[in-house]
Amino acid sequence: MDKYGKRRFDIYGYEKIDTEVLEAIKYEYPGRDTVIEYITEEFSSVCPWTGLPDNARLTIRYIPNEKLVELKSLKYYLTSYRNIGILQEHAVNRILDDLVKLLEPKYMEVIGEFLARGGISTRVVAKYGTIPK
Numbered sequence: 001m002d003k004y005g006k007r008r009f010d011i012y013g014y015e016k017i018d019t020e021v022l023e024a025i026k027y028e029y030p031g032r033d034t035v036i037e038y039i040t041e042e043f044s045s046v047c048p049w050t051g052l053p054d055n056a057r058l059t060i061r062y063i064p065n066e067k068l069v070e071l072k073s074l075k076y077y078l079t080s081y082r083n084i085g086i087l088q089e090h091a092v093n094r095i096l097d098d099l100v101k102l103l104e105p106k107y108m109e110v111i112g113e114f115l116a117r118g119g120i121s122t123r124v125v126a127k128y129g130t131i132p133k
Contacts (some may be wrong), residue, residue, distance in 0.1 A: 009051030011085035024072040048085030062108035074075035092124040
């Protein structure tokens with residue numbers, strides 16, 4: 001008998017990802033190709049099948065056009081993933097899509113370096129646009 005087969009933690013669907021909290025602020029140097037990088041060691045979502053946590057080092061790197069993401073809003077947004085049942089690859093792409101929609105940057109990449117589970121770690125890189133020359 002598999003005593004783990006019926007164990008499951010509460011997980012939520014994508015509809016609980018809090019995109020409404022995201023806020024953009026004006027970038028005062030739109031002609032300058034400044035690379036901005038946000039890094040957190042505390043990103044967490046959950047496996048959609050088991051509800052077990054997926055923890056990652058998340059890096060968001062971008063060259064803004066006219067807008068920056070307000071950091072408090074980004075923290076709340078990323079924290080909203082805590083109980084979302086989402087594959088690691090999908091989480092990284094969803095974050096990229098949501099931030100591109102908000103900011104319309106010249107370039108952006110989101111890198112998720114997920115901690116090992118079962119001896120395998122995962123690194124996911126999703127990109128938008130090209131780096132200006």
